[in-house]
Amino acid sequence: MDTARRFYVTTPIYYVNDEPHIGHTYTTIVADALARYHRLIGDEVYFLTGTDEHGQKMQRAAEQRRISPQQLADQVVENYQRLWPALGISYDDFIRTTEARHRRGVYALFEKIRRETPDALYKGTYRGLYCTGCEAFFAPGQVTDGVCPEQGHPVEEVEEESWFFRLSAFGDRLLELYDTRPEFVLPVTRRNEVRGFVAEGLKDLSISRSRSQVSWGLPFPGDEQHVVYVWFDALTNYISALGYGQDGAAPLYARYWGEAAGQLHLIGKDILRFHAVYWPAFLMAAREPVPTSVFAHGWWLRDEAKMSKTRGNVVKPWPLLEDFGADALRWFLLREISLGLDGSYSDEALIERTNADLSNNIGNLFSRVLALVARHEAGTVPAAEPLVDEELGEAIEQARDRYRSGFDRHDPGSALRALTEWADAVNRYLVRKEPWRREGREQSCARVLRTACEQLAQLALRLHPAMPQGASRLWSSLGLGEDPAAEARPGQDLLDARRWPVAGSSVRAGERVFPRLDKKKLLGEAAATGSDEPTAGGAAETETEETGMIDIDTFQQIDLRTAKVVACEPHPDATKLLRLEVDLGTEKRQLVAGIATAYTPEQLVGRTIVVVANLKPAKLRGLLSEGMLLAASGPDGRPLLLSVDGDLPPGSKVS
C-alpha cells in the first residue's frame, strides 16, 4: 500500500553558455536540501534540474569555434554536470532542451493547446525590439532600460510575422488562481507583485522567432520559417522531463504532475513572471494542471553591491568549493538568509558563520561527547536508560517543531537555526550533568552520555539535508553507518522517532568533522590573489553616501551636449509627452520629453537645447527616447528649457 506523499521539486534550467555562479548554486542547493528533507520524512521525491541549450548566443559561440551548436552544448553542459556532484546535489533527472524527449514534450504541449483552446495560438505581426549592433531581436523581458543585454546597444522597434499566444484572454483566470491558491506564488510579497502586474492587463505573447534571426531552436510546429520562443521551450522542461508527450503512457507525469503530488518550482526573483504568469497560462490553455507553488528567492549581493559581470564581482562556486568545501558553502548559503530575502555574500561572513555554527557549536559538541564515550565507556555507547531533564526536553521539542516548520515553509534558514539551538541545549545539558565527574556516579554518567549520543544522532540526521557529506561523517563517527539517509523509506517519517537506537554502537572519537577555518590565512590569500573586491570603489561610494557630494570624475561621466531641435510633434499615445528629433552634430536622435504642458511643438523647432547624450535609452509610452533634455522646474512644476547664450553648432560639449 502506497501512502507516501509525493514531492516534485525543480530548479530552473540554466543557460549552458553562462558559467555557473553563486545564484545558480544557491537555487540548486536549496532545491537539494528540500529534496533531501522530503526524502527523510518519507515523501516520494523527484528532483529535476537541467540546462537550456537553444538560442542565438549558443549559435554564435559555436560559429566562432567552428563547431555545431550541439557539439558546443555537449561540451559546456559539463560546467553544470561536474559542479553539481561536487556540491552533493542529489537530482533525480537532468534535462537538456536539446534532448529528443524534451522536443516531444514541447510539441505535445503545442498539440494539446491547439486541440483544447484552438484560438489561443494565432499568426500576427510582432513588433519586437531589434538591436542593429547585434543583429538580433530581444524579448521585452531581456531588455533593460532600452538597451540590449548583449552589448548595451540601443534597440529599436521593428515588425515581423510571428506566432502569438493569446495571453490577454487568461488574465481573469490567472487572478482567480492567485486569489484561490495563495501558495501558488511565494513569498506573499512576490504574489502581490505578480497579481498587480496581471491586474493591469496582459498583452498577447509572441511565441516564435524568425528562423532567419534565430536558427538554433525548435522549429515551430507547422511553420518551418519560425522557431519556438525560448520561454515556451524552456518552461516546458518541467513536464517534458516527466515524459509528457512520449509514446504511450507517461508514468512519471501521472505520478508527479497534478493532484497526485505537490510541485515546487524554485526560481530566482528575476524570472518570476515567466513562471507565475506565462507558464500557468500555457498549461491552462492546454487544460493541464498548474503546479502547486512557484517560490522566488532573493539575490545574493556581494558585499552589499549587486553582482554583475560589468562590476566584475560575480562570485563563482568553484573557488569557494576549493577554499571552504561543500559543507561550509552549503551551510552558509542555506543558513545565512531567510525566506525570499536578499543576502550578502562575503568570505568573511562565510568563515564566521561556519566557525560559529559548525566548528564551535555542532562539531565541538560531537567532539566532547565522543571523547567521553571513548575514554570512560570503552568507545561504546552505553545501554543505560536515557535521562532527559525538563530543560533539555523542552528545548528539544521546540527545536523539532522549528526545524520541521522551517522546511515545510521552504525556509531552510529557519530550519537550520533550530539545529544550532538544539546543539546549544545539549551543550548546556552537559554542563548541568557534568558527565566528566565520574567518582561514585558512573551509572548516572552513563545515562547522560547515552542521552547525549541520542541527541547527536538526531542532529546528524537533521543535518543531512543541509550537508550530506558532513552529516555522513557525523553519522559514521557515531558508529551508525555510512549515511543517515540510508534509512529513508517512502511512507516512513524518520524525523518522527523520539529515540534512536544508538546503544552499543562503537564510536570514533578524535576526529574534527568541521575544522575551524583560519580567517586570517584565508582572507589574506583571497586579498593576495586579488579575488576579493577592490576596496577603492567601496571607499568612494561611502564618501558619497556621507557627504552627498560627487567628485569631478563622476560628473565627467555625464556627456552633456547641445542639440538643435529639427522636428517635434505630440506623442501619439500621451498627453504630457512630446516627441523630438534633435541634431547632435554627428547624428540625429529621437527624444521623448514630458514638457507638453509647457511648450507646443512649434515653439521648440529650431531651438538649441542641452541634452544628456549618454543616458541609457528608455521607452516612454511606446516610443524610444535616446537621451534626455535638461529643464528646470518652475514653482508651478512646469518645466523651463535650458538654452545656450549665443550660437553654437549642435553637438558642442557642455561642462
Place this chain on the structure above:
RNA sequence: GGCGGUGUAGCUCAGUGGUAGAGCACGCGGCUCAUAACCGCGUUGUCCCCGGUUCGAAUCCGGGCACCGCUACCA
C-alpha cells in the same frame, strides 16, 4: 506617479499584542570533557518618526521619512 516590501544592539540579522533576542565583537567570572572550545553574568537599543486602537504595541491601524523591488504619460 502607482503598488509592494524593508527599517530591531557597533556589525549581520531573528522575533512578535504582555518584563527587548541570537551570532560576531567587548568586559568579568566559571569549567577544563571538548575544535583558542563550552557555560554563566554583564555593557551597548527612544525595536525609523508622529498619531490612534488597547488594561498593555516594537508587534495591530493611520500618516510621514529612508532604502529596496515591480511598474509607469519622470527626464
